[in-house]
Amino acid sequence: MEETVKVIVFTLNNQRYGADIKQVMSIEKMKEITKVPGTSDFIKGIISLHGETVPVLDLKERLQIAQTKESDLNRIIVVQVDGIQVGLIVDAATDVMDVDSSVIETAKEMGGMVHKDYIKGVAKLENELLILLDLANVLALTEKEELKEVMEH
Amino acid sequence: MNTDQYIEVFLDESREHLQAINDNLLKLEKQPTEIEIVQEIFRSAHTLKGMSATMGFEDIASLTHQMENVLDKIRHYELTVTTEVIDLTFAAVEALEVMVQSISEGNNGKKDVTKLVSQLKQVETGKPSEEEASVGQPPATELLEIDEYQATIISQAVNNGYQAFQITVKLTEDCMLKGPRAYMVFSNLEPLGEAIKTVPDVDEIEEGNFDQSFSFLFISTESSKLIQETIEKVSEIEKVEIAGFSMKEQSVEIPKETVQSTEDKKQTTKEKPKQSKTIRVNIERIDHLMNLFEEVIIDRSRLEDLSKKYIDQELNETVENMTRVTEDMQGLLLAMRMVPIDQVFNRFPRMVRDLSKDLHKKISLEIIGSDTELDRTVIDEIGDPLVHLIRNSLDHGIETPEKRLQAGKAEEGKITLKAYHSGNHVFIDIVDDGAGINREKVEEKAIENGLISVEHSKQLSDEEVYHLIFASGFSTADQISDISGRGVGLDVVKNKIESLGGSIVVSSEPGKGSMFSIQLPLTLSILSTLLVKVQQETFAIPLSSIIETVALSPQDIKYVHGQKVMDFRGHIVPLVSLNKVYGVSDQDDSSHSVVIIQKGDKRSGLLVDSFIGQREVVLKSLGNYLKNIFAISGATILGNGEVCLIIDPNALVK
Amino acid sequence: MARVLITDDAAFMRMQLKDIVTKLGHEVVGEAENGLIAIEQAKELQPDLITMDITMPEMNGVDATREIRKALPAAKIIMCSAMGQQSMVVDAIQAGANDFIVKPFNMDRIKESLSKVLS
Numbered sequence: 018m019e020e021t022v023k024v025i026v027f028t029l030n031n032q033r034y035g036a037d038i039k040q041v042m043s044i045e046k047m048k049e050i051t052k053v054p055g056t057s058d059f060i061k062g063i064i065s066l067h068g069e070t071v072p073v074l075d076l077k078e079r080l081q082i083a084q085t086k087e088s089d090l091n092r093i094i095v096v097q098v099d100g101i102q103v104g105l106i107v108d109a110a111t112d113v114m115d116v117d118s119s120v121i122e123t124a125k126e127m128g129g130m131v132h133k134d135y136i137k138g139v140a141k142l143e144n145e146l147l148i149l150l151d152l153a154n155v156l157a158l159t160e161k162e163e164l165k166e167v168m169e170h
Numbered sequence: 171m172n173t174d175q176y177i178e179v180f181l182d183e184s185r186e187h188l189q190a191i192n193d194n195l196l197k198l199e200k201q202p203t204e205i206e207i208v209q210e211i212f213r214s215a216h217t218l219k220g221m222s223a224t225m226g227f228e229d230i231a232s233l234t235h236q237m238e239n240v241l242d243k244i245r246h247y248e249l250t251v252t253t254e255v256i257d258l259t260f261a262a263v264e265a266l267e268v269m270v271q272s273i274s275e276g277n278n279g280k281k282d283v284t285k286l287v288s289q290l291k292q293v294e295t296g297k298p299s300e301e302e303a304s305v306g307q308p309p310a311t312e313l314l315e316i317d318e319y320q321a322t323i324i325s326q327a328v329n330n331g332y333q334a335f336q337i338t339v340k341l342t343e344d345c346m347l348k349g350p351r352a353y354m355v356f357s358n359l360e361p362l363g364e365a366i367k368t369v370p371d372v373d374e375i376e377e378g379n380f381d382q383s384f385s386f387l388f389i390s391t392e393s394s395k396l397i398q399e400t401i402e403k404v405s406e407i408e409k410v411e412i413a414g415f416s417m418k419e420q421s422v423e424i425p426k427e428t429v430q431s432t433e434d435k436k437q438t439t440k441e442k443p444k445q446s447k448t449i450r451v452n453i454e455r456i457d458h459l460m461n462l463f464e465e466v467i468i469d470r471s472r473l474e475d476l477s478k479k480y481i482d483q484e485l486n487e488t489v490e491n492m493t494r495v496t497e498d499m500q501g502l503l504l505a506m507r508m509v510p511i512d513q514v515f516n517r518f519p520r521m522v523r524d525l526s527k528d529l530h531k532k533i534s535l536e537i538i539g540s541d542t543e544l545d546r547t548v549i550d551e552i553g554d555p556l557v558h559l560i561r562n563s564l565d566h567g568i569e570t571p572e573k574r575l576q577a578g579k580a581e582e583g584k585i586t587l588k589a590y591h592s593g594n595h596v597f598i599d600i601v602d603d604g605a606g607i608n609r610e611k612v613e614e615k616a617i618e619n620g621l622i623s624v625e626h627s628k629q630l631s632d633e634e635v636y637h638l639i640f641a642s643g644f645s646t647a648d649q650i651s652d653i654s655g656r657g658v659g660l661d662v663v664k665n666k667i668e669s670l671g672g673s674i675v676v677s678s679e680p681g682k683g684s685m686f687s688i689q690l691p692l693t694l695s696i697l698s699t700l701l702v703k704v705q706q707e708t709f710a711i712p713l714s715s716i717i718e719t720v721a722l723s724p725q726d727i728k729y730v731h732g733q734k735v736m737d738f739r740g741h742i743v744p745l746v747s748l749n750k751v752y753g754v755s756d757q758d759d760s761s762h763s764v765v766i767i768q769k770g771d772k773r774s775g776l777l778v779d780s781f782i783g784q785r786e787v788v789l790k791s792l793g794n795y796l797k798n799i800f801a802i803s804g805a806t807i808l809g810n811g812e813v814c815l816i817i818d819p820n821a822l823v824k
Numbered sequence: 825m826a827r828v829l830i831t832d833d834a835a836f837m838r839m840q841l842k843d844i845v846t847k848l849g850h851e852v853v854g855e856a857e858n859g860l861i862a863i864e865q866a867k868e869l870q871p872d873l874i875t876m877d878i879t880m881p882e883m884n885g886v887d888a889t890r891e892i893r894k895a896l897p898a899a900k901i902i903m904c905s906a907m908g909q910q911s912m913v914v915d916a917i918q919a920g921a922n923d924f925i926v927k928p929f930n931m932d933r934i935k936e937s938l939s940k941v942l943s
Contacts, residue, residue, distance in 0.1 A: 049811075050813075052707065053792070053799060053802065053815065054802070055799050055800045065807040067461060069790060070790045070793070070807065101795050102793070176840060179839060183834055183835065183836050213879050216879055216906060217879075220927040221836050224929055226928075235907065344930075346907055346926040347907070347909070347913055350905075350924060353913075376910075376914065378910060404923075405940050406933070450835070
């Protein structure tokens with residue numbers, strides 16, 4: 018059985034990452050972000066999207082990847098996980114591709130680039146390795162940490 | 171016919187009519203001779219019957235049909251309103267409610283209603299219903315017999331060139347109103363000639379008391395073909411048989427009246443005077459509309475910018491006009507979400523009636539301000555807490571008639587439910603003239619449950635002791651009754667109200683009664699705010715907390731224990747720098763505009779850079795992802811598309 | 825195709841009738857929830873055919889039929905009645921109604937009525 022997964026591909030500090038397109042609501046150009054005080058640094062604030070407010074976080078900061086210069090290519094990928102909508106700032110959203118599920122390996126250690134909890138798997142493509150992110154964990158852990166922070170106060 | 175698409179409307183309207191019947195039955199109980207009220211109930215029952223029959227809910231249809239029969243007799247003064255009638259009708263309504271509820275839960279709405287139906291029939295007739303008793307007339311296929319008088323008419327007519335026809339009309343099997351159908355046949359034939367004799371009698375025919383066909387003699391100068399065609403113009407006719415009639419084998423009968431006399435049952439239908447035109451809209455659609463509208467607002471502000479850029483008179487006027495229109499639209503949209511609290515209150519008269527019967531108490535309920543409007547979302551949530559509080563008043567508040575008489579009070583207790591607006595809030599008071607809260611009992615119970623210590627209890631004011639009844643698992647009734655005190659305490663009520671952004675207080679006077687007073691926000695989604703600037707950020711402060719805004723000169727700022735304070739009309743008010751609280755920037759505060767806010771009797775002054783102005787904003791929650799943010803209650807999207815945070819002033823008053 | 829005005833105080837019934845009438849190839853040009861509105865609408869819209877509920881607030885169907893008959897002598901009026909309304913139906917016919925149908929509605933029955941009345 019040949020199964021394919023549709024993934025959205027984006028870059029963070031020159032490395033390409035992928036995420037399941039089923040979780041992606043839309044891709045927005047950068048817009049004005051209203052800061053929300055008292056939250057983690059990687060939470061950049063909230064934006065207005067179709068009459069609703071959506072929290073936005075900087076994915077590089079979240080995954081502890083080195084910061085890059087702002088550019089016109091920067092995008093906010095709006096994802097929905099467990100009923101929560103969140104915008105993720107990425108360097109660029111490049112394309113959408115079909116990935117054969119047979120080439121996806123479950124994540125082991127990735128040499129410390131990104132914590133393995135955030136990785137769902139690695140797709141071995143012809144000339145690259147595409148890291149597929151586990152968005153549920155990327156977001157959920159945030160909440161736990163947030164909670165911790167609040168309690169430590 | 172596929173009726174699924176109508177189910178929602180059916181359910182909505184059914185509930186409305188059941189509620190109307192409920193309300194009117196209560197009225198009727200007090201004024202049993204008021205036929206107007208019976209008319210109202212009849213109309214509701216009638217509509218219910220029609221709708222349910224269409225939807226194929228036969229049990230509802232048959233029950234409402236029988237209700238209607240009883241009501242019909244009452245409104246024609248053939249039956250009087252007795253307690254039995256009222257109770258039975260209430261029982262029927264209850265059964266109907268159960269069935270409607272069952273349908274709304276996706277079931278078939280079936281229920282055995284035969285007992286109720288037969289009880290109603292007994293009320294109606296004192297015997298089994300006419301449907302069971304009615305026996306169809308045998309089809310009149312035999313040659314019609316006429317009496318001497320009729321014979322004379324016919325022979326005279328024949329002599330004058332008329333022809334006599336014997337006509338048998340057979341209606342379709344599913345024809346439901348046979349009487350009027352037959353009437354139409356006669357009415358259509360009228361210009362063509364005259365009906366001399368009918369079988370069965372005209373009266374019987376017009377009452378529909380025949381099986382499927384009826385016959386008559388008809389004299390006319392027209393052809394049988396035309397007569398046939400004329401009859402067939404009437405709907406629901408299966409067959410028309412026309413034969414020439416000759417007077418041969420007739421025997422004389424007792425003369426009977428054959429003149430068509432339509433019964434003059436004048437139905438007085440003076441109907442409800444007020445009924446506003448409404449349509450039903452799903453609340454989600456309004457929310458969606460609201461969101462779309464906000465996008466329009468954002469585009470509007472872009473247009474405003476553009477019109478400033480390209481200075482053009484016409485463009486400018488258009489944009490200005492658009493601004494006015496959209497402002498009106500916003501007002502309307504907000505108003506759309508508001509519904510009268512009557513939607514919640516209307517179930518209480520019935521509840522109080524039933525419960526007071528169960529409790530063997532005499533209690534009247536007075537409702538004031540049922541037209542007070544509240545946001546739909548609040549309305550949806552407030553029902554259960556109110557039910558609980560009213561039950562509590564019925565059960566624990568109002569005494570038994572004996573006790574009341576002993577205490578020198580009127581035998582009948584009274585509960586008043588009162589709703590009113592004040593500022594940005596709606597207040598709902600539940601007042602009873604019962605025994606009041608027994609301080610000793612509350613203390614005893616609280617100590618027993620470990621809520622307070624004996625020493626502690628002595629220091630508490632009456633109010634504070636009363637407030638203990640909102641503590642978890644509290645019940646002060648000597649006997650746990652069925653009505654309240656089933657483990658669900660008033661703490662649940664308090665939590666619910668607080669979750670709606672409201673509060674509840676109780677006051678009581680021994681022997682005189684108690685009052686529960688609920689304060690609720692007018693709406694959960696729309697807020698009147700003052701927009702302020704702090705450095706480059708905009709914040710919204712709810713007007714409901716603001717007392718005043720003042721401009722402060724640097725020398726007015728004083729320090730008490732290192733805390734910035736100001737003198738506000740002789741009171742020392744601590745100053746809170748929003749810049750610091752929200753970490754807007756590292757720059758030093760140069761702000762000297764102050765918003766004085768209040769929580770209870772405590773005040774704070776919020777330091778801001780400037781006031782932008784008053785604005786109605788739509789409250790957006792920050793969602794689950796960003797919860798528990800200090801002193802922020804949500805966000806809103808301003809007209810220019812900018813997202814702005816809404817301050818929770820309560821967190822900033824210490 | 826006839827232009828039809830539907831009169832009933834229950835939105836549910838109006839929806840149903842509208843649905844059926846439309847399916848039968850006619851055009852519903854208006855809806856009224858009581859007799860008074862029906863008269864207004866009839867005068868304004870000049871429909872070919874009016875369906876008229878009997879029991880309605882403000883003004884019942886019989887009185888409305890009588891009034892409409894004066895203003896629009898050619899319009900066809902079909903009463904929508906329920907079981908147990910014999911005498912009202914007869915009153916309505918005397919007032920000028922052309923036919924009546926009985927709730928619950930049945931598509932064939934409505935079809936028959938429309939074709940007979942409009943022929």
